[in-house]
Amino acid sequence: MWRHIASNAITLLIVLVFLLGGLILWGQSEYKAEGPLDTQICLRVERGTNVSRVSRKLEDQGAITSGTLFRLGMDYADQTAKLKAGSYLVPEHSSMSQIAEIITRGGASTCGTEVVYRIGIVRDRVEVRELDPATSAYVEKADFVMGEDETPAEYTRVREQGDTRYRIAMAEGVTTWQVVEALKAFDVLKGEITEVPPEGMLAPSNYEVRPGDDRQALIDQMRDAQEKILAAAWEGRDPDLPLASPEEVLILASIIEKETGVPTERYEVASVFVNRLRKGMRLQTDPTVIYGITKGQRILGRGLRQSELRKATPYNTYVIEGLPPGPIANPGRESIEAAVHPEDTDYIFFVAKTLNPRDGHAFATTLDEHNANVRRYREAEANQ
Structure with missing residues (x-):
């Protein structure tokens, strides 16, 4: 009799072990399975909160099917103590495992x-x-x-x-x-x-x-960021540029930056100035003259006067030869790249198409073409 009872007990224990093992496997599968979210949400984890509160918030927002399973899964993965305050973007159909990783890995908030x-x-x-x-x-x-x-x-x-x-x-x-x-x-x-x-x-x-x-x-x-950008650009520059140093690249890039508000034009604008430097022509660019007046410490707020265009200053490129003594602004990476990789053109002139900077410039290889472009600009200016 006792042998029969012991046999039944062992059998029951084995069944319970198998059931427990199956339950654990099911729980692991559910923890890693695709979640119920149809659209991504922003989950705010407040400072001093705990996993229980976060799990309830996730249940309320329909991100998980079981707060208990979420808490057990985080405990099992030893993530409970790693909860980080912040606002986190939880993508649609994120699993509980993925959500746990999002709220414990730290770093900057991704939403909110x-x-x-x-x-x-x-x-x-x-x-x-x-x-x-x-x-x-x-x-x-x-x-x-x-x-x-x-x-x-x-x-x-x-x-x-x-x-x-x-x-x-x-x-x-x-x-x-x-x-x-x-x-x-x-x-x-x-x-x-x-x-x-x-x-x-x-x-x-x-x-x-x-x-x-x-x-x-x-x-x-x-x-530090600008030094790295400039060093890399100088290292990979086109051959035979009329620029003697990284500092001259920066000067030219700053002029390019101030001359066009159309990003796609930067390389064409660069070609004009590079062609002028190669030909020994003056750059004749208004932004340098303006910088010579303001020193970069205010907006001029008016057009340049003829007396200012004629006055000899280190930054008046209508008067001086070559580049001004220093940059006139902080150029972005693309303008620096344009300075070292100008487009291959014969352009030596450009003028705005309209009073709207976003309309870009008309480029020319001869003075006659340029004068025609200037007339069109004057007409657009008069009409406006």
């Missing part, structure tokens, strides 16, 4: 609220925007000029959130003075700027920052 400090040619703006996970497009919540406009309540609110992301967006063609003054005004940063790099040596780009980041450290980062 973003504050963008834009350093522009004419003015600097602060933009508060939020990612709409349904469309993957940002929705503007506030836009203002710091120090001029009243600070929106939305800006104050998001500054108090721990998962708000911050970015400095530096436009191509701004001057070093403009960058320094903008960074001084942006209240997300701290510290003094004690070493200002030469004109042209800051790389226009987007820079992720955190509240309290040091201004000088950011300037150094911008300078």
